[in-house]
Amino acid sequence: MPAALLRPRGPLAQTNLISTLLLSLCLHTGPVTGGIMKADEIQNGGGDTISHSLALVQRLEALLAQGNGSDVALRVQTVGAEQVKVIQAHSLMLSLQSPVFEELLLSRNGTTLVLLETAECAAVFDKFIRLVLKLPSSLDFVLNCKHTHTHRYLYCGEISLCLEQATYLHKLATKYRVQGLQQGVTQYMTQNLATNSPSGHVVEWYQYALQTGDVALRDSCLQYLSWNLSSVLQSGEWTTVSNDLLMTLLQRSDLILQSEMELFAALEAWINQNEPDALTAENALRAVRYAMMPPRELFRLQTQSPVLARYQESVRDLLYQSYQFHSASPLHMAKYFDVNCSLFMPRNYLSPAWGSPWVINNPMRDDRSTSFQTQLGPSGHDANKRVTWNALFSPRWLPLSMRPMYSEQGSTQPTRVDGGRLRIIITPATSSADFAGVSFQKTVVVMARKQGKMVVRHVYNFHQSTEETGDFLVDADLHRKMSEYLVDGSLHLHIVVKPLYQTLIATKK
Template identity: 25%
Template structure:
């Protein structure tokens, strides 16, 4: 045993900066009393796997989760043995020290996902599909597992585009209504509106609820061939569900069709082509008369009639893809090569220096021309503009030199510009044009508004999408949307 006096002496020697012992420690680069540099030892990457094995084995579990759902089904209940210390991170489990078991109510369709959900709490890992994302979001919300709520919420946009059957989109909308989530409701309706044509061709179309259809028909961002195609789809839906929907509800749904946006030729044929004309003759006749008047009179002639509200959405177009209102464009195509004049002989100058001649040529500035697509549309779908057209030019601007050549100020590149030198020549019409971005021609992933005639494109020539596309393979369609202007002249 070392005497206390010797320990004190050793401490004193070490504490003196000029002592022999201190010099010996310093020879090895050690500063007595200093812990030295910190070395981080991080093995947390293995923690998830270890906790996953702990959950799978059930070793040491001390809390029984009794999972049930309504309606009850014999033999369908699930029992999970978990660890109180793990679940206590989330108070909504009520994993108190005195309880040995807790009851958990989970919807029947989500029971199969409950065990992977509890395993996620251990490992922070889980595989989610389009059919299971709603269940994981629901269970995460019920137990306030915040990270899983956020991650599954971000997945909704991607998963909405993955299900071509539209069952997931409709199910998610019902879920958003049940949980009172207005953002998710709008996301679902927006996808259904942008892909309305695909929805009407899917097996899920007959099962769309009247509430969903009514919400869609009230929107101006429906992407479809034309308004007549919408009328046919609504009539088909009503015909398939005729025994389940009252005549009053049928009329109410049909009244959301914008008859003034249907061409006069199609209106004229409705009496014979419509499957529901004879059933709702008065409604059809009233709307057809309204549409015919709209086609032959400017709105200022209709305003004195109290039945015509110039602010009504009946006079506003949706996003019609059919010709002549739409034209395809490919922003990824290369622009024409810069034009460089080849002959400047008339401008060459010879200068004599000490008997030698030197040939000089002026500086040549290349002329840059952007990728350009041109097409024409009617001024408006109304008959009074039947013989008048507007020439449109779409420019894909990728260089500042191309912006200068077209007279556009480009704060960012690339840009897509859609303009007409004559679009301001019609006092009664303004244009709310759109760029429809499609994923490989399969579904609409984004609809862009033209602001001051331009849309900003991403650096790779594509554009950010609300509903992502695999490998970012997009196609684009320009859509011209003429509307009657509510200027003082009307």
Template identity: 30%
Template sequence: MGSSTLWTTAPASSTRSKAPGLCPGSSCPTATAPWGKDKGLPGKAMAPLRLVWMWLLVAGTQGVKDGDMRLADGGSSNEGRVEIYYSGQWGTVCENMWDLTDASVVCRALGFQNATEALGGAAFGPETRGVYTLDLSGELPAALEQIFESQKGCDLFIRVKVREEDELAICAHKLILSTNPEAHGLWKEPGSRVTMEVDAECVPTVKDFIRYLYSRRIDVSLSSVKCLHKLASAYQAEQLQSYCGHLFAILIPQDPSFRTPLELYAYALATRDPVLEEICVQFLAWNFGALTQAEAWLSVPPGLLQDLLSRTELVVPSELVLLRAVDEWSRERSTSHKEVEGLVEKVRFPMMPPRDLFSLQFNLSLYWSHEALLQKKILQALEFHTVPFELLAQYWGLNLTEDAYQPRLYTSPTWSESVMSSSYSPYRSFQTPQHPSFLFQASSVSWSLVYLPTLQSCWNYGFSCSSDDPPLLALSKSSYSSPTIGYENRALLHCEGSFVADVIDFKGWKALIPSALGTNSSRSTSLFPCPAGFFSRFQVVIRPFYLTNSTGMD
């Protein structure tokens, strides 16, 4: 279902600047220092606190070299505008959160005790020579990662334990972690020691997590997203937690074995995360036919299978294929009698033609162990196929809006047709039965399907589209159908032929196609983004149902 993808995030950038036109130059912040330890004169300074801390850690103090600071244009040697030497030039640095704390750090770095005042608004005038803004934001993440990787000069020691057993020891630097709000959940109490309790599978990810707290950037992949989300949740790294949550829908389709969505489903249940749970179930429902062919099919838990079989938007070739898959699942798992009965109750027997219903007694292994239930279901289905629905409602009181009488998303040629997005002529005409009931076996409905990528293509095929409509699918019915039958048709959006990325409704004759990657701001994005940037195939599924009142859908 696509190649592995690495996602990089830096959700908490430490670089700040003023509005365009204010920086670099005269508006850089300034500060006043109290009596110096040598001169006894007031001093002034300017520079961002975080930048200075990083400068102290990375650059050091080595004469007039990159990273050195000075005070310029002040009334004395201990006051002025802060400038930093970089690439042979002295330049100013702008900061929009300049305060007395920042100024104090600068003053102490330059040999003074403290700062008494922080001034803004170019109090010491503009820089009249060549002015450069020093922006180390691109270099700092790598430099901070190097500090972490060195494991030297630490004052915080982290023990990583799995079930009370030590697995890993890491050392860190309080000064750096204290500047990152996302690290506060890890280092809650004063002291030099921290213990992290993690699952065994997440031990290899712990160093990546701590490194992220230094550099505020991290690479997230299919193999690491669950553990990073788990660590971020446990230690209140909310931005990383949110980012990983956003990536679940992007990364899940990358695993053609279906093991990842099944693992994440179990994780969602364990952590009581309904959003992640629904993402997993939705992906498995839209790709149910492929799931039943995968090795992971037999490891689907009973509760999840119950949920899947309850859904109308379940993509499968036919109801018979679904029942056979359930039969295999129950046989290989040695499932209890009660569990199997619960699953059989979810099967929509009226959606199987009489020929398939008759064959069940010969090719379904669970038939004889659940004979009474299956015979009851088959009789119910045969009545649906042979008795007009008005009589069923009148004499049996059947509610034909129940799930058992509603078709799922059947992808067999009987009920569906496809067009390729790359086709020179993306037009198809096809026929389907009027209705699943055997009463309509002799009559069919003709349909026309066309993919309309542009406004010009709408005009070419005789459709009236607005400029906001394309790309879209157009579906029209070109023959008579019974007034007692309505249609709720759907379109499946296939990504690279490997997975169903979304399912869309037809509003009248048209279905607007969402953006495959979210690059079109005026369009909604498919639930599962398509890495290729476009959908390779569009498959229309016809879904007839009985109209039980005078209003209809067509």
């Protein structure tokens, strides 16, 4: 057995190991390269400082690769597999980065630590351990999605990461409580939700986050799926959605998709592919908002959909209410029924009847305006009624809190000023008695190019002006040509108008 592995334990052992590591670093061949920081770059003053941090990181990596000063052998095994991976490491570095490793090292017998891992985690364990042994105290490390140059995270704080490795590295970081790496991989996964992969990965990451209790990752995945549902429905990933995730999505009103018909078609495909039990299928079909479909589409579904024919009894009441909704005046129907329930509430539909796309070139230059039409409401009674909307985009609008106070002669109109906020105002071109009993929620969907494809970057809901949200594109920094919110210098928006009927009078049936 090498002499480096035969070391006493306790404070003396740690002192000896530190000395060995320092000696190994000093004896490492190659010139010491670094830089000298000027005195005015040092916050606390006191003269110049010499920075050789990069050289030190490189030497730590070489120390790991060569096994110099190693005092522990990590034996990584998988149950039921003969293959064993042995990694020479340094107990001091492991203990500094992982409290779990610290406990294991204190209770070990001998110089070998046996670790049982799944086959997938064992496959990336050497990458994980090399990351842990060079992990800095802060989150100042790099996660790159590359297949080349496998960096060692624990020693040097860098790693090349691929989509298929993310969950297994996250599992190891969670198991051994390497918090910096755990947060870093979560950040990597959040930033790569839009990355193309052969079979998709967002649904898998959502299920993993749900199992491990990673709330931030779970919410990021759920938001991505909700905001980009049309593309998800058209991918092979859709059929892998679990029963619980399916119901979670179907119950949301913030789904962004072309129409409710698109959602029903995807649900029908999911049921045919997964063959769920009757209760699951019935609950899913009852979450469809049939009232948001025109009567002609409802008739077609009832006569042509095998899934609806099979479960029609479970949704008969919803179909009946939907036909009532389309045949009667919403104002009259609201006297007898609750029209504020989800059945009568639109989602964020991108079809022309509900709004319009808006591409704003050079958004920080001038005020811009556009006009578009929407259907007055989803009810068939309002199918032929149109509302014309005027939309104004201003890059420098004086916030409400900074406007002049009202005077006896009247109020001063808000003005555009340098340093003001971005703002969109959406108002009807004319007023009408048909608006009675209807409120209009406006939604601005902000698109951006990420990982080579267009995805939803942000969603803002308001009634008349984005000033109601208080944070409209506050972090967009549209002055920069390379802003993540711009696509070839343009701001890509989609305005959605959601008419919501209100219950005006409650009467006994």
